[in-house]
Amino acid sequence: xxxxxxxxxxxxxxxxxxxxxxxxxxxxxxxxxxxxxxxxxxxxxxxxxxxxxxxxxxxxxxxxxxxxxxxxxxxxxxxxxxxxxxxxxxxxxxxxxxxxxxxxxxxxxxxxxxxxxxxxxxxxxxxxxxxxxxxxxxxxxxxxxxxxxxxxxxxxxxxxxxxxxxxxxxxxxxxxxxxxxxxxxxxxxxxxxxxxxxxxxxxxxxxxxxxxxxxxxxxxxxxxxxxxxxxxxxxxxxxxxxxxxxxxxxxxxxxxxxxxxxxxxxxxxxxxxxxxxxxxxxx
Amino acid sequence: xxxxxxxxxxxxxxxxxxxxxxxxxxxxxxxxxxxxxxxxxxxxxxxxxxxxxxxxxxxxxxxxxxxxxxxxxxxxxxxxxxxxxxxxxxxxxxxxxxxxxxxxxxxxxxxxxxxxxxxxxxxxxxxxxxxxxxxxxxxxxxxxxxxxxxxxxxxxxxxxxxxx
Numbered sequence: 001x002x003x004x005x006x007x008x009x010x011x012x013x014x015x016x017x018x019x020x021x022x023x024x025x026x027x028x029x030x031x032x033x034x035x036x037x038x039x040x041x042x043x044x045x046x047x048x049x050x051x052x053x054x055x056x057x058x059x060x061x062x063x064x065x066x067x068x069x070x071x072x073x074x075x076x077x078x079x080x081x082x083x084x085x086x087x088x089x090x091x092x093x094x095x096x097x098x099x100x101x102x103x104x105x106x107x108x109x110x111x112x113x114x115x116x117x118x119x120x121x122x123x124x125x126x127x128x129x130x131x132x133x134x135x136x137x138x139x140x141x142x143x144x145x146x147x148x149x150x151x152x153x154x155x156x157x158x159x160x161x162x163x164x165x166x167x168x169x170x171x172x173x174x175x176x177x178x179x180x181x182x183x184x185x186x187x188x189x190x191x192x193x194x195x196x197x198x199x200x201x202x203x204x205x206x207x208x209x210x211x212x213x214x215x216x217x218x219x220x221x222x223x224x225x226x227x228x229x230x231x232x233x234x235x236x237x238x239x240x241x242x243x244x245x246x247x248x249x250x251x252x253x254x255x256x257x258x259x260x261x262x263x264x265x266x267x268x269x270x271x272x273x274x275x276x277x278x279x280x281x282x283x
Numbered sequence: 284x285x286x287x288x289x290x291x292x293x294x295x296x297x298x299x300x301x302x303x304x305x306x307x308x309x310x311x312x313x314x315x316x317x318x319x320x321x322x323x324x325x326x327x328x329x330x331x332x333x334x335x336x337x338x339x340x341x342x343x344x345x346x347x348x349x350x351x352x353x354x355x356x357x358x359x360x361x362x363x364x365x366x367x368x369x370x371x372x373x374x375x376x377x378x379x380x381x382x383x384x385x386x387x388x389x390x391x392x393x394x395x396x397x398x399x400x401x402x403x404x405x406x407x408x409x410x411x412x413x414x415x416x417x418x419x420x421x422x423x424x425x426x427x428x429x430x431x432x433x434x435x436x437x438x439x440x441x442x443x444x445x446x447x
Contacts, residue, residue, distance in 0.1 A: 011338075021428060025437070046423075052406055057317060057408065058414070059413050059416075060408035060409055060413045061403075061406045061407075061408050061409075062403075062406070063408075063409045063412035063413055063416065064396075064406040064407045064408050064409040064412070065396055065397065065398055065406035066396060066397060066404050066405050066410060067396070067409075067418065068412055068415060068416050072419065075416070075419035076419050076421065077419055079419050079421045079426075080421050080426050080429040080430075081426075082426075082430065083420075083421050083422070083425070083426035084424060084426040084427065084430045084435070087426060087427065088290065088437060089424050092423065095420070096420065097416060097417055097419075097420045098419075098420075099416045099419070101398070103397060103398050105397065105399075106399040107398055115413075115445055116391065119398065129433070130437045134397070137355050150430055182408070183404075186404065187403075190400040190401075190403045190404050199317045199445075202440055203442065203443045204414055204443075206443075207440050207441070207442050209441060210438060211437060211438050211439070211440050212430065212435060212437065212438075212441045213308075213430065213435035213436045213437055213438060215341045215437065216341075216342075217339075217341050217342045217357060220357065220358060221339055221357065221381065224357065224360070224362050225362075227361070227363075227364060228304045228361040228362045228364065229364065229365055230365040231364050232363065237400075238398055238399060238400055238403070241400065247361060250358060253308075254309075254358035254359070255357060256444070256445070257342070257358065257443075260441075260443065261342065262320070262342075262389050262441070264438065264440070265319075265341040265343075266341070267341075267344050267438075268433070268434065268435065269341070270433050270435075278413075
């Protein structure tokens with residue numbers, strides 16, 4: 001494939017520089033090679049607008065699999081928490097969207113471009129806003145580090161992928177090619193990310209939650225709660241399949257959270273606000 | 284517990300585990316009188332000591348040993364997996380779904396929609412649902428206002444090294 005590109009670029013250079021087309025002596029071959037490389041890179045890179053289109057397509061698919069929980073107050077609450085945390089990340093200005101899925105499975109997802117979903121099954125395992133923040137911050141970290149974009153790129157033929165994304169943007173969706181790209185993207189969610197991506201999202205998640213002013217132990221607390229569940233419960237199946245073992249994730253956080261977080265232990269967990277927002281507060 | 288109960292009812296899912304949770308220490312662990320490092324040490328628990336988990340407070344968990352109650356670092360514990368159907372698949376879960384939504388729960392309809400591997404792969408896009416979800420998105424400013432209402436203060440914290 002690289003050869004084809006080289007030939008294409010050589011033709012292009014030849015066509016645009018007719019006067020010197022045969023004057024090989026004056027061609028800076030090193031520079032030409034760099035240009036070819038640059039053009040190749042531009043062709044395979046998924047830029048931010050493309051990422052957002054791709055992410056919205058995947059989000060539509062996720063919402064096709066599980067509907068949005070019909071509770072405006074809960075949806076608004078999760079968006080407030082999520083957007084605050086995203087503001088503490090390196091990509092504060094993406095069109096961040098947070099949503100609770102009406103599904104009893106225990107799981108959370110993020111798509112390229114800043115869509116983050118959490119199931120009501122996972123929400124129901126939580127005991128404070130800091131725990132919710134920890135999980136949302138883990139998902140935000142996947143978006144910040146573009147883990148899914150990179151996984152999709154890895155799995156698809158790069159130039160094909162980018163052509164599809166370009167077409168999709170030109171035609172503003174509705175393109176059958178986009179459907180293909182998005183379904184390839186959605187498969188990443190059934191397959192899971194590389195486990196090192198998950199560890200990285202854990203490490204970054206506790207920091208983003210701490211930056212937001214929360215008790216940073218929310219995420220490990222949720223992981224411990226999940227550890228206490230019956231692992232053969234089918235509502236945990238996909239989450240377990242697509243993530244490293246809970247024990248390994250906790251062990252890694254244990255190694256890294258010891259010193260740096262000692263001074264942040266008194267940050268609030270806002271447990272009361274959490275239960276009130278979910279409609280279960282004291283009357 | 285009452286709030287948790289109400290919350291589960293609201294969301295239409297089963298209650299998280301009834302009964303006590305147990306955990307084992309993953310290393311020699313000091314049982315502290317209070318949830319901080321320089322608190323008085325009540326006893327030193329050898330690795331793999333079994334303790335009952337009572338509550339958590341930030342990085343600390345209150346536990347009960349055979350002889351005392353106190354605090355250990357939460358990440359020094361490995362929680363034992365539940366052996367009974369705690370939620371989801373239990374009859375209780377289905378009951379809550381019916382009781383709270385008036386229709387059968389998602390566990391009953393998993394053949395059609397749901398978040399299993401196959402269902403995700405076969406999902407049909409729902410662009411309208413995405414547009415509906417976007418109605419609930421909030422601005423940075425609104426998020427900041429809500430954070431301030433909760434007395435959250437943004438901190439400067441560096442990412443962890445990852446040890447590699």
